[in-house]
Amino acid sequence: MNGVWHRLMDQNQTKSQVAEFYEEFQSRGKYDYLYGDEERKNLYVELIGKGHRILEVGCRAGNLTQYYHEGNEVVGVDVDRNALKEFKKRLGLEGHWVDVDSEDLPFGDGEFDVVVFSEVMEHLRFPQKALEEICRVLKPGGRLVGSVPNAFRLRNRMKFLFGKPFEVDASHLRSYSYELLRRELAGFFVQIDIHPVSGHLLGGGSTGIPVFTWLPFRIRALFALDLVFTGVGKEGKK
Numbered sequence: 001m002n003g004v005w006h007r008l009m010d011q012n013q014t015k016s017q018v019a020e021f022y023e024e025f026q027s028r029g030k031y032d033y034l035y036g037d038e039e040r041k042n043l044y045v046e047l048i049g050k051g052h053r054i055l056e057v058g059c060r061a062g063n064l065t066q067y068y069h070e071g072n073e074v075v076g077v078d079v080d081r082n083a084l085k086e087f088k089k090r091l092g093l094e095g096h097w098v099d100v101d102s103e104d105l106p107f108g109d110g111e112f113d114v115v116v117f118s119e120v121m122e123h124l125r126f127p128q129k130a131l132e133e134i135c136r137v138l139k140p141g142g143r144l145v146g147s148v149p150n151a152f153r154l155r156n157r158m159k160f161l162f163g164k165p166f167e168v169d170a171s172h173l174r175s176y177s178y179e180l181l182r183r184e185l186a187g188f189f190v191q192i193d194i195h196p197v198s199g200h201l202l203g204g205g206s207t208g209i210p211v212f213t214w215l216p217f218r219i220r221a222l223f224a225l226d227l228v229f230t231g232v233g234k235e236g237k238k
Contacts, residue, residue: 015079015099015102015103019079019080019081019097019099021171022079022080022083022171037197039197040197040226040228041067043195043197043228044064044067044068044116044118044145044228045067045068047143047145047228047230048068048072048114048116048145049072049114050071050072051071051072052072052073052112052113052114053072053073053075053111053112053113053114054068054069054072054073054074054075054112054113054114054115054116055074055075055076055077055105055107055111055112055114055115055116055134055137056074056075056076056077056115056116056117056118057077057100057105057115057116057117057120057130057134058077058078058100058117058118058119058120058123059076059077059078059083059084059087059095059116060078060080060083060087061083061086061087061090062076062086062087062090062091062093064116064118065087065091065093065116066090066091068116069091069093072114074091074093075093075094075095075096075107075112076093076094076095076096077095077096077097077098077100077105077106078095078097078098079097079098079099079100081097084096084097100120100124100129100130100133101124101125101126101129101130104133105133105134105136105137107137108137109136109137110136110137110138110139110140110142111137111139112137112138112139112142113138113139113142113143114138114142114143114144114145115134115137115138115142115143115144115145115146116145116146117130117134117144117145117146118145118146118147119146119147119148119149119226120146121146121148121174121176121184122148122149122151122172122173122174122175122176123171123172123173124173124174125173127174127184128184128187128188131184131185131187131188131189132188134188134233135188135189135233135234138233140233141232141233142232142233143230143231143232143233144185144189144229144230144231144232144233145228145229145230146228146229146230147197147226147227147228147229148176148181148226148227148229149172149175149176149225149226149227150176150177150178150196150221150224150225150226150227151175151176151177176227178194178196178221178227181194181227181229182194185229185231188231188233188234189231189232189233189234190231190232190233190234191230191231191232192229192230192231193229193230193231194227194228194229195227195228195229196220196221196223196224196226196227196228197220197224197225197226197227197228
């Protein structure tokens with residue numbers, strides 16, 4: 001895995017090399033990520049809404065898109081060409097081959113009401129560049145809806161204390177806590193909200209005790225699997 005890590009961290013790598021890395025992971029089912037968790041899925045649908053022109057950055061094969069695209073006009077971008085083919089085949093939606101780490105988004109200023117940016121930031125060398133571009137293509141008052149893994153949840157902290165690695169995905173180049181995520185977003189967005197979702201207090205699967213939405217925020221932030229966030233683009237970030 002160390003060789004993979006260093007290839008990803010090489011700032012001189014080409015777009016095609018990045019694409020090949022994710023295409024190989026996709027071929028092994030590494031990114032067939034399911035949003036089947038009802039809490040997470042329903043939260044996304046609620047936050048995204050209907051009647052919008054939407055850009056999904058990191059659309060993959062439409063794993064999340066399938067739940068919200070009806071009633072919206074959706075365009076996707078991804079660095080994985082095979083995933084984009086599946087995105088079009090599966091949902092009939094327009095997709096663009098873009099590496100947001102090294103390229104600008106191929107859209108004009110203020111084209112979108114909403115940008116969906118789910119499970120992407122942790123994969124980027126330069127998330128600030130991507131966030132700046134997202135601000136540019138959002139309409140005034142437009143919204144960002146996204147998520148990152150809650151890397152410092154209690155289960156991962158316990159693994160670390162016992163000398164076990166808690167980050168096993170070689171494509172994750174950075175880790176976010178609630179505080180780190182808010183700080184990253186605050187440079188580009190206002191009205192930031194972060195929702196800790198999914199995961200378990202004890203156990204896992206159907207027999208585990210889930211992170212209930214009625215629990216105090218600090219408890220959910222400590223145990224939740226993901227951090228779903230929203231923000232409104234700052235004026236002047238063009």
